[in-house]
Amino acid sequence: MSLAEALPIGLLGALLGLDVVSFPQAMISRPIVAATLAGAFIGNPPAGLLIGVVLEMIALDTLPFGASRYPEWGSASVVGGSLFAAQAPSMPGALPATLLAALLTASISGWSMVVLRRTIALRLERVRDRLEDGSRDSLLSLHLTGMSLDLLRGALVTITAMLIFSPLVRAIVAVWGSESAASRAVVVVIAAIVAGGALWKVFHSVRHILWFFLAGLLVWSATLVMNQ
Amino acid sequence: MYFRLFALQGSWNYETLLGTGIGFVMEPALRLLPGGIKGEAYRSALARESRYFNAHPYLAGVAVGALTRAELDGVDPVRIERFRTALAGPLGSVGDRLVWASWLPFCSLVAIGVYGAGGSALSVVGTFLLLYNAGHFLLRAWGLRIGLSRGLNVASALGNPVLRQGPDYIGRAAALMGGVALPLGLQRIAGPGRALAGGIIGAALIGILLLARLRERAEGWRIALGVLAVFVLYSVLT
Numbered sequence: 001m002s003l004a005e006a007l008p009i010g011l012l013g014a015l016l017g018l019d020v021v022s023f024p025q026a027m028i029s030r031p032i033v034a035a036t037l038a039g040a041f042i043g044n045p046p047a048g049l050l051i052g053v054v055l056e057m058i059a060l061d062t063l064p065f066g067a068s069r070y071p072e073w074g075s076a077s078v079v080g081g082s083l084f085a086a087q088a089p090s091m092p093g094a095l096p097a098t099l100l101a102a103l104l105t106a107s108i109s110g111w112s113m114v115v116l117r118r119t120i121a122l123r124l125e126r127v128r129d130r131l132e133d134g135s136r137d138s139l140l141s142l143h144l145t146g147m148s149l150d151l152l153r154g155a156l157v158t159i160t161a162m163l164i165f166s167p168l169v170r171a172i173v174a175v176w177g178s179e180s181a182a183s184r185a186v187v188v189v190i191a192a193i194v195a196g197g198a199l200w201k202v203f204h205s206v207r208h209i210l211w212f213f214l215a216g217l218l219v220w221s222a223t224l225v226m227n228q
Numbered sequence: 229m230y231f232r233l234f235a236l237q238g239s240w241n242y243e244t245l246l247g248t249g250i251g252f253v254m255e256p257a258l259r260l261l262p263g264g265i266k267g268e269a270y271r272s273a274l275a276r277e278s279r280y281f282n283a284h285p286y287l288a289g290v291a292v293g294a295l296t297r298a299e300l301d302g303v304d305p306v307r308i309e310r311f312r313t314a315l316a317g318p319l320g321s322v323g324d325r326l327v328w329a330s331w332l333p334f335c336s337l338v339a340i341g342v343y344g345a346g347g348s349a350l351s352v353v354g355t356f357l358l359l360y361n362a363g364h365f366l367l368r369a370w371g372l373r374i375g376l377s378r379g380l381n382v383a384s385a386l387g388n389p390v391l392r393q394g395p396d397y398i399g400r401a402a403a404l405m406g407g408v409a410l411p412l413g414l415q416r417i418a419g420p421g422r423a424l425a426g427g428i429i430g431a432a433l434i435g436i437l438l439l440a441r442l443r444e445r446a447e448g449w450r451i452a453l454g455v456l457a458v459f460v461l462y463s464v465l466t
Contacts, residue, residue, distance in 0.1 A: 022238045023235040026234075026360075026361050027332070027335075027360050032336065032356055045350075049349040049352060049353075053413055053416075054417060056339070057413070062449055064328060066282065067242065071449060096456060096463070100456045117241050118241075131248070134274040134275040135274075136265055139251050139255065139278055140252070140255075143239040177462075177464065177466035178466065189432050190452045192410065193448065194448035197439030199333070199410075201448075202329050203333075203403055206396050212404045213403040213404070213407045216403065216404040216406055216409075223412075
């Protein structure tokens with residue numbers, strides 16, 4: 001993938017990366033949305049949706065509580081959605097290899113958010129006296145600079161990840177040795193475990209929660225029987 | 229101010245957290261203070277409101293509204309400072325429970341359920357965005373309105389039943405939805421063919437039990453990353 005090809009995807013990654021924290025936090029950065037948009041951008045929305053759902057299940061494990069460190073899913077989902085949508089659907093290694101690329105991107109992008117927050121804090125130190133004097137210009141400048149840097153961060157992460165992972169995923173898929181069903185099954189099991197564990201982590205303190213989950217499973221089983 | 233609320237966290241940092249964002253959102257209203265943007269009242273209010281503050285971003289509107297009303301009413305700055313300190317904790321914990329730990333997972337699971345039921349890309353994304361943002365936009369608007377109308381007496385609004393009991397009800401709905409949506413979604417991802425279905429269900433149940441026991445001690449997504457890396461390496465080398 002050339003830089004010119006990565007640039008439009010980088011722009012999408014920048015916009016969706018901005019949504020994670022800075023603006024407007026409408027959750028267009030959630031994997032189920034961002035990866036689907038990226039897939040549509042490449043011309044294959046169903047592929048983007050498929051990896052978006054897998055990433056969404058994994059993302060349930062990392063909710064964006066305050067100052068905690070968490071993976072950044074917006075840009076990472078754009079990378080995952082674009083890479084998977086560009087693969088031939090019959091290739092057995094496409095989903096695991098792309099998922100790995102997206103998870104690595106999410107991890108690195110989460111670290112880039114920490115760097116951004118420290119950078120804003122450094123800029124804040126430089127204008128602290130003026131802020132204490134009630135300078136409107138300093139406040140607006142600090143705020144808009146923070147948002148611009150976040151936009152730039154998302155673009156850089158997405159473009160860099162696309163340039164690295166696009167040839168890497170293609171190479172992995174080309175030499176993939178595991179069979180198709182097993183490859184898909186591993187991804188499904190991983191997503192199921194992380195999503196199930198995440199739900200328990202988030203809701204275990206709610207009374208009778210297990211019964212509600214089991215009731216849901218019962219509904220699913222009923223639909224399964226009825227459809228057979 | 230409502231539209232600026234969506235950019236509240238633009239300068240989020242480890243020193244003042246949301247503080248400068250609160251100043252940024254309140255700034256247009258503070259221009260109404262005597263003397264306008266050149267006046268001493270404006271400058272001291274802007275400086276005061278840009279200091280350290282923390283809250284859930286969707287509920288920060290409660291603080292923004294209440295503080296704006298207090299500044300415009302000329303409340304004693306010492307009282308405003310005390311109010312800011314007292315309000316920060318509850319707005320953070322209530323918002324985290326209601327939004328991050330309830331509403332967001334619930335909406336995700338609904339969208340996964342729509343996918344599992346055979347929904348198209350547009351219907352899955354549309355369902356998620358409409359459902360989630362109905363709650364999101366309303367919560368921001370409610371917070372700002374209640375803050376502006378009640379001023380420093382806004383604390384009682386945090387006793388609203390939706391904020392207090394909402395997380396429990398939404399949590400139960402999410403668990404019910406999880407029981408339906410997760411297997412449906414996974415079924416569609418796995419594709420046709422039931423040869424591996426038993427193995428998948430068994431491995432998933434064992435994994436969930438192990439992860440549930442580890443709870444706070446392990447991050448599921450990191451384990452997923454490690455396991456996936458090993459599997460990819462194995463598949464490349466064989």
